[in-house]
Amino acid sequence: MGVEDGQARIDWARRSMPISAKAAGQLQAEVASHIGIAVPLDPATASMALWLIEAGFKVSVLGVALAHDTAQGAAELLAILSDAGANICDSRDAFVNAGFDIALDDKGEDLPDGLSRAVVLLAHEATAPDIPIIHLGASSLLQECVSKHGQGQSCVSGFLDITNLQIAGSHVLVIGYDAAGQGIAKYASSYGARVIVCEQDPVKAVKATLDGHQVAVLDVALPKATVVFHALENETCLTLPQLELLPSGAFLCSAGHSQHHSLFDQIGFEVPGKIIRDHVTQHELGSGTNVKLVCNGMPIHSQLGKGFPLEIADVQIAAQLHALATLIAPECDLGPGLHPLPNSIEIELAKAMLEQA
Amino acid sequence: MREHNGPDHQAIVDDGRARIDWVEAHSPVMRGMVRETLGDGSLKGKRIAVVVHLEAKTAFLALLLAEAGADVIAAGSNPQTTHASVVAALRDKGIRVVSDAGGDHTSWEQELLAAADLKPEYIIDDGAELTIRMGMHRPELYKRLKGVSEETTTGTARLHALHEMGKLPFPALTANDARCKHLFDNRYGTGQTTMQAVLAMSGRKVAGARVVVVGYGYVGRGIAEYAKAMNAKVSVIEMDPVRALEAHMDGMRVGTADDVLPDAEFVVTATGGMRAIGAPEFALLSHDVILANAGHHDLEIDVDALGEIAKRETDSRPGIHTFNLDERDIHVLSRGALVNIAGGSGHPVEIMDLTFAVQGLGAHHLVNTPMKPGVHILPKAVDDSIAAAKLNSLGIGLTEGREEQADDLTEWVKGMQL
Known part of the structure; x- marks a missing residue:
């Protein structure tokens, strides 16, 4: 099927993307605007790139490292984008030298010189850019949709798809109770798990208890947990010696936004581990027990070739397109720095979602 | 590890074996209590056809029966769900598998007849698919069947229909009626x-x-x-x-x-x-x-x-x-x-640990218990033993009732002046 299969995936995604289709239809390119896109590639984001080309933008796409997709799936999508006229960059270096003046970026790190504006999905809050950047990660609508329900559904269902196991009745430990942790806990509990949450912030920990989960410190929770979901947005607090507290054979999974740093690297496993099933490696620990690392410690939703549920991708892409429209509007008066998604856009997106509900 | 198959085929066998090992690792009831019960010697030489979706979980049941000395024939219960590497791993263990992956309804019918022609004495069936075909196409062999253990609601209904029409000359156990099956599997x-x-x-x-x-x-x-x-x-x-x-x-x-x-x-x-x-x-x-x-x-x-x-x-x-x-x-x-x-990978392993415990112990019960032709239910004690084994594997204990906690109905009845 080749390219046709990639096109079929884009067509299927577009069936569930009415909100971003409408936003794309309203976009008009400035003369000679060149957009650099560095977001995880999947049929929904590929669809966004195609809409931007149709709207008259010149588009450069970073074609490596950020794939939500399998290698072949990503290659097919890139081939479609290339045929449509996108400039596909096969390295970060090539990308930053592509000469675009507007960026749609996953993290907002290593942005090239000469940019005039950017939309960033998840920026470090300490970032102090010298151009206007709209930062989507702070949007409460997107946190609810993408971080909580998108990751929750994709990561927990993905774990069950990979393992062909149940979590009903099992203790599932969720480390971190930001939106991603809340979503993991919600969906794990939906599949029947007894969820334990480890969270240092007392206010979030109270939320976890009110959501019906047990809250405990790591030393108490680890010995019970047969599945661990790591949902901290920052570096992990887990160490190799702590993993020895887990029951032997426990699963260790990652959720959250750490696209670039796997738990494997963060925890510091010394050897690659033994592949015992697709997406599962077994690591022997000093105490004679073992831990099973899922997707090599990368967030599960980013590793199964699926990305987020399509309706979730729809609202996330619509937000990017609206943010872009805001930045390129002649009347835009945003100065240098990180700006939240304008409230009026959040309200418009929320109303559009309610129309679908 | 043996590598007598040549590197290409050995890779397929190893893949199938890894899938079955995964099932064993997550099947505490099968690898514990069921393995022990089946291994009492009573299955030695008994020819048992296992006709269920032929993937890793079914393969583990077939291997446990073979390990207990049974002469196992394996066939898929649906042409779409037979897994190539699992078939290779079973054949590598010397089990006769009549099904291959990638078949259609025509090849599947032939596979079921091939299973029939190997003259099974007992069938672990799914949807009564082999049972019905033996009755229709191999009546002499059908009459010589000693028992069937059936997996599904649909197959159970078919067995009841056969019995009501006087065409069930052997005992059949309906695994689906066991609580450890339908309460969890379904x-x-x-x-x-x-x-x-x-x-x-x-x-x-x-x-x-x-x-x-x-x-x-x-x-x-x-x-x-x-x-x-x-x-x-x-x-x-x-x-x-x-x-x-x-x-x-x-x-x-x-x-x-x-x-x-x-x-x-x-x-x-x-x-x-x-x-x-x-x-x-x-x-x-x-x-x-x-x-x-x-x-x-x-x-x-x-x-x-x-x-x-x-x-x-x-x-x-x-x-x-x-x-x-x-x-x-x-x-x-x-x-x-x-x-x-x-469209998926079938039931979770832990669920099939219970379902196949019912099926495996059902076959063992058929072999060891004289029963009249007809449709029977697995004894409650066997059903209970499966749930108890599962709870035990989880480290969950049960409270035992004390005598004074029981309803005193008997005393009332004794006191009735009728």
């Missing part, structure tokens, strides 16, 4: 994995989605419960008033097809019958609705009738077939076959 196993398959295949969001479940038996209830737990808005169509009331009190919206189908985004059938969604229902469905089946029959969604009224048909995604009707596209998953098996 409800939690099918419920969980049906939702997984529907979401994985469609790539769609579940929270807030309008999901209609047709039929509220154990299977339908499981699906509805998992969907509702994930924040779907669940509606139920059910003909039986008691079950419909149960769905209502479980918090589901209950209504007729006219009430609930027009705004459905997903429709999942679980009636155990045929044509739950047929021509009259197609007229009610909206554009872009996704239909999936979780019942034994591939005909719960009348795909043929849908094909007849469709203007166009396309494969939208792997496993998603789209029927275009004027302004509406209707998507059918796995062409109406059991979606969790045809």
